[in-house]
Structures are given as structure tokens and as C-alpha cells.
Amino acid sequence: EVQLVQSGAEVKKPGESLKISCKGSGYNFAKYWIGWVRQLPGKGLEWVAIIYPGDSDTRYSPSLQGQVTISADKSISTAHLQWSSLKASDTAMYYCARQGDSAVYYAFDYWGQGTLVTVSS
Amino acid sequence: DIQMTQSPSSLSASEGDRVTITCRASQSISNKLNWYQQKPGKAPKLLIYAASSLQSGVPSRFSGSGSRTDFTLTIGSLQPEDFATYYCQQSYNTPQTFGQGTKLEIK
Numbered sequence: 001e002v003q004l005v006q007s008g009a010e011v012k013k014p015g016e017s018l019k020i021s022c023k024g025s026g027y028n029f030a031k032y033w034i035g036w037v038r039q040l041p042g043k044g045l046e047w048v049a050i051i052y053p054g055d056s057d058t059r060y061s062p063s064l065q066g067q068v069t070i071s072a073d074k075s076i077s078t079a080h081l082q083w084s085s086l087k088a089s090d091t092a093m094y095y096c097a098r099q100g101d102s103a104v105y106y107a108f109d110y111w112g113q114g115t116l117v118t119v120s121s
Numbered sequence: 122d123i124q125m126t127q128s129p130s131s132l133s134a135s136e137g138d139r140v141t142i143t144c145r146a147s148q149s150i151s152n153k154l155n156w157y158q159q160k161p162g163k164a165p166k167l168l169i170y171a172a173s174s175l176q177s178g179v180p181s182r183f184s185g186s187g188s189r190t191d192f193t194l195t196i197g198s199l200q201p202e203d204f205a206t207y208y209c210q211q212s213y214n215t216p217q218t219f220g221q222g223t224k225l226e227i228k
Contacts, residue, residue: 035217037165037219044206044208044219044220044221044222045157045159045165045208045210045219045222046219047210047215047216047217047218047219050215050217059215059216060216061122061215061216062122062216095164095165097164097165099212100170104167104170104171104174104176105152105153105155105170105171105174105212106153106212106217107155107167107170107171107176107210107212108155108157108165108167108210109167109170109176111164111165111166112164113164114164
């Protein structure tokens with residue numbers, strides 16, 4: 001059974017750093033793109049970035065590039081999203097999701113449970 | 122970036138109704154269009170991929186159609202568990218943008 005399990009909720013202050021994680025199981029982690037989607041409070045879904053764990057190829061949303069860093073460690077089947085200096089505007093729920101293969105036209109077919117990040121002074 | 126525009130933003134309907142949600146892309150995306158359902162406090166769930174293919178385990182009352190720039194999601198006969206927010210997403214290129222969502226509420 002494919003599962004994505006994310007790290008727990010975080011409360012941070014502006015300017016602090018943070019790294020959240022998403023551990024995959026039940027499939028060959030290295031061979032599927034995995035992405036992050038954020039949802040600001042009361043708002044819709046926003047595509048953030050994706051990574052191919054097999055070779056660490058990455059793609060970012062132009063509006064968020066430079067604000068976050070996506071990474072993956074295929075040896076422990078875990079993807080990460082990190083910030084070097086958080087802002088209050090980063091407060092959101094962050095979901096990781098597996099991008100399926102060509103059979104599902106690269107839709108996000110499995111999702112993690114979400115990690116709530118709250119940035120407040 | 123490809124812009125995805127859904128309409129309506131919200132919709133009130135009754136159990137048993139047939140409802141249609143539309144999604145328009147700012148440029149042709151062939152059939153690289155996916156639909157997701159999200160319930161409050163939960164992660165999104167894939168319903169339809171490639172514009173019209175039903176994801177495994179999704180009830181057949183859900184259907185999708187369209188190509189290039191114009192797409193629709195239809196729910197054939199609303200069930201209580203269908204009241205949720207629905208998002209379209211293009212997987213034609215990155216960033217794989219989402220529509221703004223359509224909230225389906227009970228009338």
C-alpha cells in the first residue's frame with residue numbers, strides 16, 4: 001500500500017529556519033516525482049515544487065523559487081521542504097504528494113496528511 | 122504560467138442533483154487535466170486524470186470531459202459525501218497550476 005507520512009505541525013518565529021519531511025513507503029520512492037502543495041488558511045491549493053528522487057532533478061513555482069528548497073534522500077525514502085528564513089506569509093498547510101506515472105498522466109495520485117506550519121512572533 | 126479558471130466558485134445543490142463544474146485553461150493543455158476533491162481538514166483526493174479517466178475506486182457518478190482549454194467535471198447524482206471543494210489542475214507543464222476551487226454546498 002502506497003503511503004506518504006509527513007512530519008508534525010510546527011510553530012516558528014519569523015526569521016527562523018525549518019525543514020519538514022515526507023516519508024514514502026509501499027513503492028519505489030526513487031522512481032516517482034514527489035511534490036509539495038501549499039494551502040494558505042481558507043484558500044485554495046498552490047503548487048510549490050517537485051523533485052525526482054532518483055537524480056534530484058527539481059522544478060519550482062517561479063513565484064516561490066528562492067523562498068523554499070525541495071530535497072530528497074532516496075536512501076531513506078524521504079522528501080523535504082525547507083526554509084532558511086520564515087515569514088508570516090509562509091503560514092499554511094503543506095501537503096506532499098506523489099506524482100503518478102504516465103498511466104495517470106502525472107497527476108498527484110497519493111497525498112500525505114499535511115503539515116501545518118505556523119509562523120508568528 | 123498556465124492560468125486555470127474554475128466556475129462557479131461556489132454552488133448550492135441538493136442530494137440527487139446533477140451538477141457540472143467547468144475549468145478553463147489559459148492555453149491548450151491537450152487532455153492533461155486532473156480533478157481533485159477536498160473535504161475540510163483532509164488532503165485532496167484524485168478523482169479524474171487525463172480529463173476523463175476515473176481514478177481507481179472513485180464512484181462512476183463522477184465523470185470528466187473536455188480537451189485543449191475547456192473541461193468539465195460532472196457529478197451524476199449528488200450523494201451526501203460529495204459536498205466538498207473541487208479543484209482542477211493541469212499537468213501539461215510546470216508549475217502544474219490549480220484552479221481556485223469550487224465549493225459545493227448543500228442547498
